Amino acid sequence: MTDVAIRPATGLGPVTRRRRPVAAAVTFVLVAALTLFGPLLAPHDPTESVDMPFAPASAKAPLGTDYLGADVLSRVLAGGQTLALVAVAVLVLTYLAGATAGMLAGFRGGWTGTVVMRLADVLMGLPALVLLAVVVTGLGRGVFGAAVAIVIVLLPDVVRLTRTATGQALAHDYVEVAVARGESTMSILGREVLPNLTPVLAADAGVRFVSAVYAVATASFLGLGVQPPSPDWGLMIFENRGGLGLQPLAVLAPAVILLTLLLSANVLADRLVGSSQGVRVPRFRRRPAMSAGAPAADEGADTVPDAVVSVSGLTVETVADGRAVVDGVTLAVGRGQVLALVGQSGSGKTTTALALLGHARPGLVRSRGAVNVLGTELTGLRERSLRRFRADHTAYVAQDPRTAMPAHLRVRDQIDEVLRARGVPRAQRAERAAAALRRANLPDDPAFRSRWPHQLSGGQLQRLSLAIALAHEPALVVLDEPTSALDPANTARLLAEFTGICRASGTAAVIVSHDIAAVAAVADTVVVMYGGAMVESGPAARILTAPVHPHTRALVAAAAPGPSDHDPRDAEPILRVRGLSVDLPGTGPVLTGAGLEVAPGGCVCVVGASGSGKTTLLRAVAGLVPARTGSIELAGDDVAPSVARRSAEQRRRLQLVPQNPYDSLNPRHTVGQIVARPIRQFRLAAPHEAAARAVDLLEQVGLSAEHAGRRPAELSGGERQRVALARALAARPDVLLCDEVTSALDRTVAATVLDLLNRLRRDTGVAVVVVTHDDLVVRRMGGAVLRVADGVVADAESVGTVP
Incomplete structure (x- = not known):
């Protein structure tokens, strides 16, 4: 079945429904059991001669004998164990090495990524059989040399797959939070990235297992793997090919069982990959009519x-x-x-x-x-x-x-892909794409169309999604x-x-x-x-x-806006930012000479149009984007512009709360694990007390102990945002950096979250810097307001809070 992939802006992604491969599963299980336990069933020693070479089938040898006079049935029963074990070992080593290298290349980038990927390209460019022969020649014939060679052959594909999947995983807010918190590289890769790569790697491993079995069998067939007189299916085909006319079963029996293993594994792998990439379409199930109240x-x-x-x-x-x-x-x-x-x-x-x-x-x-x-x-x-x-x-x-939105396509390609799929002629696509960008109030110049998604602000990405959706006039x-x-x-x-x-x-x-x-x-x-x-x-x-x-x-x-009440704060600022300027590669200056001050328990609302630079200001304070000029002071001490150069104590005292509650929590972890992680990282409680402390924090933000055992998918948007706040508070910060924390919430839930922030300011003395475009946030939070336009703080004012 060929699956038609529909882009998120024009559809709902690949949607598939496949029958359960029962026959393939049963066949694979039977053959796999035979490979592992076959030697126990062999009627004769597979290495001993029981009759003349290439003898026909008989009561003593039901499938006849091979070129040495050994029982073909016994050698077939015993010939899959080594192959299966070597294939599994090859697969494990390939994924250990390939996934590690791929994740490092995706996370580190720069020279690390370049070196890893160029080595992978070189290995991929070499013919597999030549590489197999060269490595085995260097290490010597046998299982070890063949296994090492096959790992090297399979490695580049796993590296490339892992690097691509890592790049997608790194785009999630929960990874950025871990980076801002100062987690080590291995902790980020092991805790935040790897669990989300597991479904992709598991699906790929099914396909790769078939390749590994085939490669191990090929090595034996070429005389480079298992050596005589050890029984092996690939070696049996190679050894007995000269007697095919005399005793065909000596070749056909191992060939058929090997082919059965490969085909059944291939069918299962195909289904596994399909289920990981698609979504089952539920059948329309008719039920007796039920009464429903009329609106x-x-x-x-x-x-x-x-x-x-x-x-x-x-x-x-x-x-x-x-x-x-x-x-x-x-x-x-x-x-x-x-x-x-x-x-x-x-x-x-x-x-x-x-x-x-x-x-x-x-x-x-x-x-x-x-x-x-x-x-x-x-x-x-x-x-x-x-x-x-x-x-x-x-x-x-x-x-x-x-x-x-696909991260590997430039702006122009995002729209062109949709138009091409709809049959729009190439000559018309450029103008249609430019018109779609203009309709969404985006630039249509070549420089903007050459940008990658990660170079756009959240507002620009949202408008680009609208442009893509309208490009083919649905x-x-x-x-x-x-x-x-x-x-x-x-x-x-x-x-x-x-x-x-x-x-x-x-x-x-x-x-x-x-x-x-x-x-x-x-x-x-x-x-x-x-x-x-x-x-x-x-x-x-x-x-x-x-x-x-x-x-x-x-x-x-x-x-509706509510009444205001002034909320002055005259204490010495806990956070002071002066003259902050940021340049982004491929974009140029996005923030120039920005500054802010916030006292303990105080609040600063940073407002401005989409793309004005307000989120860049917050990310620069968090140390996630390097500042070209300017200074950041926390409690009177200078703070390095990069989070990697900050002390653990400084990272603890500045905590980030991301914009999207649906992307800020790792779906593979429970709520309790998510909230407890900063406690363990900064050693704020004994290891056995971290879970109880996490429950206390959940109750502090209006959730219950029962929520600790849930996963993010089981929570509403408001509950997820409360968990994100609890995670930030777990570090006992002095300042919360909140990026559009209510933009994905409905008004009533947003008001509740804002009231929670105000209560936390009052009860704990934590200062809050809020990036927002919502007047409701400004009215409810009060404090100072910084208005940013085109990367410059245009003016500042003070407003009250909604009581």
Whole structure:
């Protein structure tokens, strides 16, 4: 089966469904058992002669004899053990060496990465058989020489794979937090990177095992591996090839069993790789109709004329316990219309939006209802047809473009790939790409189009995702929190421009958002979700001015600014930054002469448009990007510009809280392990007390001891952000550096997190520096406000806090 990969900006990634390879699994297990335990079943000593050479089958030798007169059956039963053990040993050594080298090359970069990758390229460029012959000649014929040679042959591929996967893993916020905390290289690679490479490496190992078995058998066939008279399948084929006409079983028996092992292992490896890269599409399971409460709405979904997408009675449940995540949703969107799905984290709005594309996340299943797009019922399509339909007619913009966008493609290639897949002629792609960038309020000059994703700000990445989604003019576009990384001015402008394009082109748009005020300004219809159900829907103006449901009223109230109260701090600053300037490779100056001061228990809000340099300022203070000029003082002591040159005590006292709660926690660790790590790293408690201290910190941020045993995937966005705060507080810092900590949260949860930060300031005296584009943060946090524009602190002011 050939899988069609759909880019995150235009689809939902590779989606596959494969039958379980039961026959291949059973065959592989049987052959594997034979290779390991076959010698115990051999009726004769496989090295002793029992009859004349190449004797036919007989009662004494059921498969006849080989060129030495030894029993073929006994040699076949005994001939796989060495091969299997050597192949496994080769595989283990290859991954130990290759994964270590690949991770170091990806993490260190520079000369380390260059040397490792050039050596891998040299080894890859040499013919495998020549390399095998040269190494065996140097080390001598036999199992050891052949094993070393095969490790060298397989090593380059593993190095390249690991380096690429490491580069992707390093883009996650939880790795950056570990770097800012001063974790050692081996700790970062072993604790943060390697656990997330394990699924990729495990899937690749299945394929590589087949290569290892084949290589070991080939070495024996060439007389370079196992030496006579030891039994070996590859050696048997080589030794008995001259008597094929006299006694074919002496060659065919080892050849057939070797081929069976390779084919069954290859089928299983193919399925393993497919399952690691794809997502199973759950079958549409019909169940008896269930009653669902009707939401407060101004008009029914079935009254929308010329609907591009219509949903009727959609119910999505968990596979494990049948709990309804989305319950009885009915809606429709016409051509050129904009529908906004709003609600708290966990309300079911993203699950509903994905269902419009015929997709359910792992662990969920559509149990009831219909989804119709452009007259096509998606629940009845096969996987291949569904993927093709999505690619041709829909687009999807993920919430976090940093992890959803390929890191190895430049800006121009990101858009060109989409246009090429849609059959747009090469001559038209450049202009179409430039137009898409302009529509998203991005530069369309050659310099910008040559940038890599890591050279763009979060806001620029989000706008690039929108440009990619609109480049092929889809009939339906679904956007998951498309403006979470943008400031209010850019949010309003981009949403207005985006919806204007949709209305002009007849594209139906569904926007998932927690910012009800922002999306209501451009949406035709607002659907409010709570607990998986639609609780209210209607025209945007009515929802904002006369909300009916209590949850809707709470969302509207949270979006409104509150009263202020001055929050002066006159103590000596704990953190003082002066004249900080930062240049980024390939970008030039991004921050010039910036400074700030914050006292214990105080707060500084750094605000500005997307790409203005405010996050660069925070990262420079954290030591993650080198400052060209300027100074940083912590409690009166100078702090080195690079985190690597700072003392452990300085790294402890400055703690970073990343922007995205969905990417700031390592999915392979439990909450308790995540929070306890800084305690162990900085030796702030005895090893046996770290777990209990972690529970205390979770309770301090409003969570319970029960959360310590969960993994991040089991938490809501607000709970994840609280865990990130608990992890930062575990180091007992003097200053928290918070990067857009509420941008991915709905208004009510964001207000709760901000109140928590204010309480921590008051109770612990920790100072807070907050980068934000949200006026709600400024109003609730109070303190000093630094406004950054084009890399320069334009002005400073002081505001109060919301009581």
